Ligand SMILES: O=P(O)(O)OC[C@H]1O[C@H](OP(=O)(O)OP(=O)(O)O)[C@H](O)[C@@H]1O
């Protein structure tokens with residue numbers, strides 16, 4: 445199946461000044477309300493990773509869960525959840541991070557990965573890269589490695605995908621927006 449960048453983009457709604465003035469929020473809810481578009485997104489990721497050599501999928505709280513869990517199911521891979529602070533019940537590792545519009549802590553269960561594991565990470569969007577970089581630090585603290593960081597959307601002007609590549613993590617996105625793109 446050929447990924448149709450134009451029609452996917454029309455299903456990502458720009459919401460100016462959310463959650464704070466100056467931010468154009470890229471809302472993926474219309475995309476998820478289109479079964480055809482969701483299938484196109486998931487099939488594009490499946491096509492890219494079906495033959496790839498990684499052991500685990502990592503998914504970012506909360507919108508990364510929407511993609512990571514479906515891909516993990518389809519590719520029959522174990523799924524590791526990276527959650528916002530205070531949500532995971534057992535022993536956790538924690539990393540602080542900043543995003544385009546806030547700061548937070550990301551946590552993962554301390555026993556979820558081992559040395560030798562290789563993680564394909566999913567989120568809906570890469571902005572500053574803060575979230576995925578925090579997840580990458582957690583992965584590396586458990587002795588595992590990063591296979592790639594994948595997202596539906598990249599905002600390259602915010603530098604996140606470059607920051608990830610600078611620390612040795614390949615990135616992949618299905619589409620990209622300029623900050624002022626409508
Ligand atoms: O590259 P970054 O600057 O880290 O920004 C990207 C992150 O920001 C958003 O999550 P948000 O923190 O808004 O949480 P949500 O998924 O729970 O809405 C988005 O879903 C990514 O996880």
Ligand SMILES: Nc1ncnc2[nH]cnc12
Pocket residue numbers: 467468469470471543544545569571572
């Ligand atoms: N502009 C944006 N739209 C949606 N999610 C985001 N996460 C960080 N920046 C974002």
